[in-house]
Amino acid sequence: MTAPFVASLGMYDHPGQRAANDALWAAIAEHLRRQGIAAPPAVDRGRSVEAIWRDPALLFAQCCGYPLVADAELALRVVAVPHYAVPNCPPGRHLSRVLVRADDPAATLAAFAGRTVAINAPLSNTGANLLRAAVAQVAPPEDFFGATITTGSHRASIDAVASGRADIAAIDAVTHAVIARDEPGALAGLRELAMTPLAPNLPFVTAWATPPSVVTALRRALDAVMRDPALAQARAALFLTAVEPASVHRYVALRRLAR
Template sequence: MSAAPVASLAMYDLPQLRPAIDRLWQAIRDRMRADGIAQVPDALAHDRPLETIWRDPALVLAQTCGLPFMTTLRETVRLVATPCYDLPGCDGADYCSLIIVRSDHPAQRIADLRGGIAAINGWNSQSGMSALRAVVAPVAGGPSFFRRVLVTGAHRDSLRAVRTGAADIAAIDCVTHGLLADHAPGECAGTRVLCRSPTTPGLPLVTAAATQDEVVQRMIAALEAVMDDPSLASVRAILHIKGIARLTAADYAPIRTMGEAAAARGYPALG
């Protein structure tokens, strides 16, 4: 690794959660150093673009979306562990997306959204794009279902687009939705859950691909110690993290097969 190690826990980095995220990182950092991992940054890289963090050869630890983990980042990062959350839609290390519409939208099922506008956070998002595609594919009847797809850049912005009427539907990561409902409920006001997507493994914690096996095992041990530390119970409660799971890259295969199944139904791209 280079002389400038980097770490990020920005996938669920709501402003209201920043102090708790920083406290969690401090505990992880100190435990890693105590376990002999010397190159660990003092602070998280909160404002650096995630794509550059994920691809930095000095990456110590970051959380990424499962879709790029299984596609564009396959040769760049390696799996460390997967956080488990205690929020609606989560089951151990698995999670889903909540399909959101306005509270006053007449839709009762996905088919009722044909010809509408979909909001997604990005084309390479498992929870915002691929999960919605998986829900639409069985009823799409061809490659075109929505009149338009609006790319917002973030789940919170997709939720806002639905709330304000700029879009009719969005798939929101259930962890993001649960954290907003807990810490910023006004952002969920005026919307409702139409249905849920199938579950897949949640957002993995990854490190640079060149990180040695022994170091990865020390990282996992450090994470497990932090999850068991009673002095951090209030921090974990704020973030709704109840532990970590030791998954393998093979456990993330459902993310790839979800896209393949949509393509097999004649709906390879959200549209």
Template structure:
């Protein structure tokens, strides 16, 4: 079996994620469900998400609605207690350089750094935010952290950073955060869903996650930004618009 909480599992919070998983595993044992000893931290995310051996994984809203929906089972959505968002929802922070003037629409003809074209927060959310306009000049970076670096060093001008990831950047990469400023945020959309293989019952998994988050120490909950598990209907995910893929992507040098 496979378990992965890879989306926010930075090295700086790996120990906290390990303790969260240990509590989930213990709660699953109480449900009579065997679980892996450790989280999987290598290999393709798509291979993990689509594996019939998946016990618990965390994906992104855009992959869920475009490819995984109907092929996996939705368990719930971790609530990271973001301000100005319903439980389990999140948004993207638009960032530019700290000394760069302008608001979001002032950057429409400049270069958007994005982590991946299958990212809700880095690609779909910013494009949906400016519709019917579009960011036509783009730079693919591969990760939100790399998008922030690209903006800070002038290789791009704007990026949309998952608000939970931005919180991690501020906490663990303060020198980078100091070079950037927030110029707005996208509308909230359902956050990163927890999923399991299609044949599994999600109910005991949801109970185990809820119990584990409740049992986390206050310091671990603060480090991860967690406050619970939200229930968000699948239709809320699949109803989010999916913009076209980038057409003028410039490789990041």
């Protein structure tokens, strides 16, 4: 790889987390520079995460696990999997919280057959794939919902349900925890109907062409920032508790889950 490199932490970058992501990346970049890697000084917030994933100069980012194995054109290498301190999510794994309006009388997921669902993106693991897996436990998932609204983000899916434009949505548990902490009013009038099956957390990735030596340097930098007491507040803002090396093999199960 040659400079200029690109970095992103856009998957969990709620306004209340941006300062923490900036601090985390600044520390990672400093560790990389000490290892001779010209890391960018700041994360890229000017493009969509999907565009950044496809940049051949990608040094470091976080990616949704399902497109990693479902999109044949996405050439990424898994560096590590994070652990988050979020209820119902064991180390290295997460789920989605299925939200509906609090005043909706339907008591089960099966009762939402024919209703309108909001998803953040068709290839989202937490917003679509895990919800489909949850539906498959109670009914054939094909054509289960009456209509689908694609919102572009979990936050927008929450708004779609709250406003009545949709009846149900699956929200990534980490995103839900961030919004519950930093923007609780957004969840007013909503309730949790169910939880989806568990899946591996969103991986930290790099471009497929990244040399093994740089992947090793990234893992060393991640290990260092996870042990740095000066970053404890930033890690807490992100609910981040640990990072472990991983490969794409951990995410193959998401393709089987989709089938």
